[in-house]
Amino acid sequence: GAGVSQTPSNKVTEKGKYVELRCDPISGHTALYWYRQSLGQGPEFLIYFQGTGAADDSGLPNDRFFAVRPEGSVSTLKIQRTERGDSAVYLCASSFSGVEVTEAFFGQGTRLTVV
Amino acid sequence: GEDVEQSLFLSVREGDSSVINCTYTDSSSTYLYWYKQEPGAGLQLLTYIFSNMDMKQDQRLTVLLNKKDKHLSLRIADTQTGDSAIYFCAEKEGSQGNLIFGKGTKLSVKP
Numbered sequence: 001g002a003g004v005s006q007t008p009s010n011k012v013t014e015k016g017k018y019v020e021l022r023c024d025p026i027s028g029h030t031a032l033y034w035y036r037q038s039l040g041q042g043p044e045f046l047i048y049f050q051g052t053g054a055a056d057d058s059g060l061p062n063d064r065f066f067a068v069r070p071e072g073s074v075s076t077l078k079i080q081r082t083e084r085g086d087s088a089v090y091l092c093a094s095s096f097s098g099v100e101v102t103e104a105f106f107g108q109g110t111r112l113t114v115v
Numbered sequence: 116g117e118d119v120e121q122s123l124f125l126s127v128r129e130g131d132s133s134v135i136n137c138t139y140t141d142s143s144s145t146y147l148y149w150y151k152q153e154p155g156a157g158l159q160l161l162t163y164i165f166s167n168m169d170m171k172q173d174q175r176l177t178v179l180l181n182k183k184d185k186h187l188s189l190r191i192a193d194t195q196t197g198d199s200a201i202y203f204c205a206e207k208e209g210s211q212g213n214l215i216f217g218k219g220t221k222l223s224v225k226p
Contacts, residue, residue, distance in 0.1 A: 031212060035214075040218070041218055041219075042119075042217050042219050043158070043214070043216045045208075045213045045214065048213050093158075095212070097212070103160055103163070104212075104214065106157045107157060108157040
């Protein structure tokens, strides 16, 4: 596709359940980022992939959060034992390279609501 | 750690200029950005400036960078109702390239 695609666009889940959020980056982009945007806040960095490996996962809030990118393209953010505080918009972005390139392109986000 | 601060609200009349201000803490940031977010929409990159520049102009947008004071501003000339949105300032974290965002400034444009 032409842009970064995130699915689903909305997800409502019950507290304690497991969820997976998917990101399809722009073809050829090696760098992929996940951010979380809570209501009234700016996006907060979660994890950065360069190719298949997680180059920096320092933003993941705890061990309930995990992300993979097994073939260096599509990425999945996984949240175990969801809590109401996990409710937020999860944004994915991709770029050709992490450092040298100026622009990362963002997807529309997945709005996660934990009830 | 790195931090980006910006005022939360700005209200202007249509046709006036808007100036949105931002301060950041990481002096090693290579690029600084302005993103626009409309209700229910994703983040749209408006413009960016390289850290060795003082000013960048792009049509109605003017970015000013004071590196000594770590202060960034976005000026929108002839503000229109369609400019109503939340504007985020962001700095690029040096080693990995991820962005550090401010909380956003909500711009309201009154006709």
